[in-house]
Amino acid sequence: MRRAVVLFTGDLRLHDHPPLRAALAAADEVVPLFVRDPAVARAGFAAPNRLAFLADCLADLDASLRERGGRLVLREGDPAEQVCGVAAEADADEVHVAAADSGFAQAREDRLRRELTAAGRRLHVHDTVVTAVPPGALTPQGSDHFAVFTPYFRHWSGYRLRDTLPAPRTVRVPDGVRSAPLPKAAPGPVPGGESEARRRLTGWLRGGLASYDRGQDDLAGDRTSRLSAHLHFGTLSPVETVHRARAVGGAGAEAFVRQLCWRDFNRQLLAARPRVSGADYRTRQDRWRTGRAAQADAAAWREGRTGYPVVDAGMRQLREEGWMHNRARLLVASFLTKTLYVDWRVGAAHFLELLVDGDVANNQLNWQWVAGTGTDTRPNRVLNPVAQGRRHDPDGAYVRRWVPELAGVEGAAVHEPWKLPEADRKKYPDRLIELSDGLARFRQARGLEG
Numbered sequence: 001m002r003r004a005v006v007l008f009t010g011d012l013r014l015h016d017h018p019p020l021r022a023a024l025a026a027a028d029e030v031v032p033l034f035v036r037d038p039a040v041a042r043a044g045f046a047a048p049n050r051l052a053f054l055a056d057c058l059a060d061l062d063a064s065l066r067e068r069g070g071r072l073v074l075r076e077g078d079p080a081e082q083v084c085g086v087a088a089e090a091d092a093d094e095v096h097v098a099a100a101d102s103g104f105a106q107a108r109e110d111r112l113r114r115e116l117t118a119a120g121r122r123l124h125v126h127d128t129v130v131t132a133v134p135p136g137a138l139t140p141q142g143s144d145h146f147a148v149f150t151p152y153f154r155h156w157s158g159y160r161l162r163d164t165l166p167a168p169r170t171v172r173v174p175d176g177v178r179s180a181p182l183p184k185a186a187p188g189p190v191p192g193g194e195s196e197a198r199r200r201l202t203g204w205l206r207g208g209l210a211s212y213d214r215g216q217d218d219l220a221g222d223r224t225s226r227l228s229a230h231l232h233f234g235t236l237s238p239v240e241t242v243h244r245a246r247a248v249g250g251a252g253a254e255a256f257v258r259q260l261c262w263r264d265f266n267r268q269l270l271a272a273r274p275r276v277s278g279a280d281y282r283t284r285q286d287r288w289r290t291g292r293a294a295q296a297d298a299a300a301w302r303e304g305r306t307g308y309p310v311v312d313a314g315m316r317q318l319r320e321e322g323w324m325h326n327r328a329r330l331l332v333a334s335f336l337t338k339t340l341y342v343d344w345r346v347g348a349a350h351f352l353e354l355l356v357d358g359d360v361a362n363n364q365l366n367w368q369w370v371a372g373t374g375t376d377t378r379p380n381r382v383l384n385p386v387a388q389g390r391r392h393d394p395d396g397a398y399v400r401r402w403v404p405e406l407a408g409v410e411g412a413a414v415h416e417p418w419k420l421p422e423a424d425r426k427k428y429p430d431r432l433i434e435l436s437d438g439l440a441r442f443r444q445a446r447g448l449e450g
Contacts, residue, residue: 002027003092003174007083007112008034008072009105011098011129011234012057013194014064014167018126019096021165029174031090032065034058035083036076036180043104044349049322049356052188057233059182060193070171073179080111087121090174094122098129098234101267102360103274131264132238133159135271145272147375149265156261164240189322190229190356197235201227205248212252216259217327219310220397224326225256228357231263238263259326266361269375277364278345280373284446288343297340297432301332302350304403307431309415310389311335313402320402322356327392333370334383339438341445344371372446380446382439389415403428 004027006020012034014020023030040046062072075082083095095116100109113123127134138155139145146152204225215223230236242260245253270276280286289297300306304315314328324332329351336347348367352358368374372381389412393399396414400407405428406414417425443449 001029001174003029003031003090005031005033005083005087005090005092005095007079007095007097008032008061009098009130009234010232012054012061013197013235013237014061014068015194015198016165016237016240017167018129018165019098019124020168020171022124022126023094023096024168024171026094027092029090029172030070031073031086031092031173031177032061032070032171033073033075033083033086034061035079036074036183037079037108038077039104045352045358045360047353047355047358048186049188049354050358051183052186053190053192053229053233053356055183055185056188056192056196057194057235059185060195060235062182064167064194065171065173068168068171070173071179072182073173073177074182076180079108080115083112084115084119084121086177087116088119089177092121094124096124096126099125099127099134101130101135101271102277103270104360106271106274128162128239130234130238131267132156132161132242132260133264133268135264135268138268145268146265147269148377149262149375152265152268153258153261156264157257161239161242164237164243188356189320190226192229192233192235194235197227197230200225200230201236201241201244205244208252209245209248209256210250210252213255214252216255217392219313219325219327219393220395220401222325226323228359228362229323231260232357232359232362263362266365269365270361276368276374277360281365281368281375282373282379284373284379286343286373287445289341294340294342298336298342298346300429300432301336301340301342301347305429306335307418307429308335308385308389309396309399309403309406309417309428310393311385313399316402318351318354322354324355325398327388328398329366330370331383331385331388333367334381335385337367337371338382338442339385339433339435341438341442344368344373380443380448382442384435386415386435 004023006023065071100106116123133156215221245256304312311332314324314332318324336342337344344367348364351363369376372379399414405426417428
């Protein structure tokens, strides 16, 4: 009787799952395993919103396995120790897992390989499980990764994706492999799990994709897929998602696939340079503001009381929904790092505390892109929240939805409440800083004056 272990990480699904399919092809019985690593909590990444989503994902994965005659085995502790222990209990010859990209995941993979090898077992690592194109598969001449998105997207678009794999009909799990109880479901801002992910993807492809190119920046319209958390937890396959979007075709699909490419772009950056999860990809020699005034400004930003309505609307949406519109993410990040001149790591940490889709590669590297320390070819661009609000929320509906103090203000006037009579502002806060003053401070700090 041949047996194998499949270690689920950021790939909590049965459809289009290369490690699971390979294990089922090689073995008579398979142990589907998820390990809750206490190091994740110690590092500050066990945010309540993501834990609630994870509980849904694990429950759904277990239910889907039971429909096929199997079950999910859950363990808690050091991943290498737990995987080796389960492999020994099951007398499994091999372990299958998705390829890693972050420094943390790479170290986990290396240690797991060493310990399995020492025990006479094999580790099989599979690409294109959490990305559509493997990190490192596309490289420019003279470098191990692409540092600019546009040429990466050109090469990525020409890469032949593997075919989508069906979900297995049967999963036989050996008897006697113990499991910890699944985490209890907790109320979260959005439901998780592969069943919900597939329902949402199908609805998006039928109803929202066609107009995505025209509506992706419409703050009030919210014409985005809302699939980011499912892609982060792997309840959706990026390969399958790209295939299905391309099958629909059209300008909306092209714009959506481009956004999926950004995920792969950031992951190939992180895989090549793991340190950028906390350090500048390209330093600008910033001396970010510190001290009480900066801390007070950052607190006002977190709480959505900067005095700039579109910024405050985005921050309040984040706190309420565990999600924020992508255009709003750009605006609030630009405001913190360039108008307030506060370290991008302060903002990235706050996002990771609240975002259901909080992802080290996308979060940290998108923050760096906005801050100008990442891969943006225009590192000193500053987004004007008033101009951006008028452009992407022209009648103010997004602001009125999230800033109730201004709910009675009609039209675009909502973006400049300091011009309104005091009675119309309903105690909405004054601006933290004039935009011109923030711009001058930023330009001086970056040595752009003169």
